[in-house]
Amino acid sequence: MNRVHVIGAGMAGLSAATSLAARGVSVVLYEAAKWGGGRCRSYDDATLGCRLDNGNHLLLSGNRSTMTYLDRIGAADTLVGPDKPLFPFIDLVSGAAWTLRLNRGATPWWVLRKTWRVPGTTPRDYWALRRLQRAKPDDLVENLLGTLGPLYDRLLEPLSIAALNTKPDVAAAAPLAAVVAESIALGGAASMPRYPAIGLSESFVDPALAFLRAHGAEFRFGARVAGLTVSANRVTGLVGPNVDEIIDPDDRVILATPPWVAADLLPGLIVPNAFEAILNLHFRAGIDAGKAGFYGLLGGVAEWVFEKTEVVSVTISAANDRLDTDPQTLAAEVWSDLRRGFGLPRTMPPYRVVREKRATFAATPAQLARRPGPATSLLNLKLAGDYTATGLPSTIEGAIRSGETAASMI
Numbered sequence: 001m002n003r004v005h006v007i008g009a010g011m012a013g014l015s016a017a018t019s020l021a022a023r024g025v026s027v028v029l030y031e032a033a034k035w036g037g038g039r040c041r042s043y044d045d046a047t048l049g050c051r052l053d054n055g056n057h058l059l060l061s062g063n064r065s066t067m068t069y070l071d072r073i074g075a076a077d078t079l080v081g082p083d084k085p086l087f088p089f090i091d092l093v094s095g096a097a098w099t100l101r102l103n104r105g106a107t108p109w110w111v112l113r114k115t116w117r118v119p120g121t122t123p124r125d126y127w128a129l130r131r132l133q134r135a136k137p138d139d140l141v142e143n144l145l146g147t148l149g150p151l152y153d154r155l156l157e158p159l160s161i162a163a164l165n166t167k168p169d170v171a172a173a174a175p176l177a178a179v180v181a182e183s184i185a186l187g188g189a190a191s192m193p194r195y196p197a198i199g200l201s202e203s204f205v206d207p208a209l210a211f212l213r214a215h216g217a218e219f220r221f222g223a224r225v226a227g228l229t230v231s232a233n234r235v236t237g238l239v240g241p242n243v244d245e246i247i248d249p250d251d252r253v254i255l256a257t258p259p260w261v262a263a264d265l266l267p268g269l270i271v272p273n274a275f276e277a278i279l280n281l282h283f284r285a286g287i288d289a290g291k292a293g294f295y296g297l298l299g300g301v302a303e304w305v306f307e308k309t310e311v312v313s314v315t316i317s318a319a320n321d322r323l324d325t326d327p328q329t330l331a332a333e334v335w336s337d338l339r340r341g342f343g344l345p346r347t348m349p350p351y352r353v354v355r356e357k358r359a360t361f362a363a364t365p366a367q368l369a370r371r372p373g374p375a376t377s378l379l380n381l382k383l384a385g386d387y388t389a390t391g392l393p394s395t396i397e398g399a400i401r402s403g404e405t406a407a408s409m410i
């Protein structure tokens with residue numbers, strides 16, 4: 001094999017590129033933007049005059065492909081989080097606050113402790129979680145779990161919205177089952193919340209690019225691949241406004257773009273085609289988010305609030321129905337929630353609303369059925385991306401795993 005051409009420097013592309021480079025393979029990385037990271041990046045925000053992440057990203061210690069990736073690029077110590085598996089929540093309507101705590105081992109004795117489990121639940125309720133393991137492709141989260149009362153309202157619903165970025169009445173239960181199987185079901189040691197100490201780029205992107213540079217990879221940034229030249233069932237060239245590359249017969253290609261770009265480049269490829277937005281609001285203010293550094297919010301507009309160095313940052317997932325809300329109105333609503341939850345002043349500080357319109361594909365059964373595998377009809381082309389059939393939802397872990405899979409097939 002000569003070289004591997006990786007198109008797209010998001011998490012999937014960087015995962016594929018770094019795992020190939022670690023094996024001594026020559027990599028050429030093409031990226032349409034002038035920076036890497038795709039939907040998982042940091043940037044200097046002119047409005048607030050500080051560095052922001054495009055969206056708050058929460059990971060779990062059980063995200064094994066992500067942890068392997070961070071080890072590989074020498075960035076394992078850039079993630080932080082509580083030293084115990086704990087998830088604090090505030091109910092903005094009742095004012096109640098509680099912390100869900102798990103024990104580290106696989107036997108879930110935490111459900112026996114009233115002060116550790118979700119308030120209003122009994123140990124028996126958790127037994128019903130086995131329903132998830134039997135989830136069929138058409139089962140919806142709400143239909144399967146919605147009868148579980150406070151366990152659903154206070155834990156499973158917010159967990160589902162966070163993991164699937166899709167409202168539970170239309171979201172498929174199967175990818176939620178996959179998340180639970182790789183975290184809570186393995187015990188607290190696999191369920192520790194983790195997030196970047198500084199920013200997404202500092203953890204996931206900059207160290208990966210440095211790793212690739214050190215391993216001799218070639219970079220073509222600002223290079224949008226607009227077409228593939230194909231001959232005898234092989235990709236023979238990449239073309240675009242700033243790209244004109246001949247693919248040697250021994251070369252391989254990994255296409256790690258978002259699904260809509262992959263479908264443009266490969267006519268006939270079926271990919272997810274319905275998406276959900278995520279909105280993040282960043283306020284120039286501070287809160288004390290305690291040991292965890294974040295809170296789950298119930299009964300408000302946003303679902304999570306993070307304490308950051310220079311801002312308080314909130315996430316609104318499955319937010320298609322909020323895309324048209326005027327930013328000032330939205331910020332005022334969220335600030336009012338934050339005032340209630342954290343006793344903040346009446347005057348709203350400077351803020352920034354970041355809208356990611358196609359943050360993830362909608363995790364409905366119909367969309368899951370459209371996920372392609374990594375192989376394509378072209379002999380030297382593999383697919384990677386959070387939209388491919390990883391079994392996981394559209395997440396960093398899914399994207400990184402898809403990159404690993406594509407690289408392992410080369």
Ligand SMILES: Cc1cc2nc3c(=O)[nH]c(=O)nc-3n(C[C@H](O)[C@H](O)[C@H](O)COP(=O)(O)OP(=O)(O)OC[C@H]3O[C@@H](n4cnc5c(N)ncnc54)[C@H](O)[C@@H]3O)c2cc1C
Nearest residue numbers: 008010011012032038039055057058225385386395396399
């Ligand atoms: C606001 C927000 C919050 C999120 N929160 C979480 C979270 O809490 N936890 C979690 O695990 N996940 C979260 N996610 C999901 C996660 O960010 C994505 O699943 C992941 O980053 C997708 O990576 P990817 O490589 O598959 O795709 P992308 O990040 O989209 O990467 C594709 C890359 O291809 C490039 N590209 C596109 N077209 C071309 C072309 N023609 N030629 C060359 N390059 C091209 C793009 O510029 C991009 O860099 C969130 C996403 C968003 C947007």
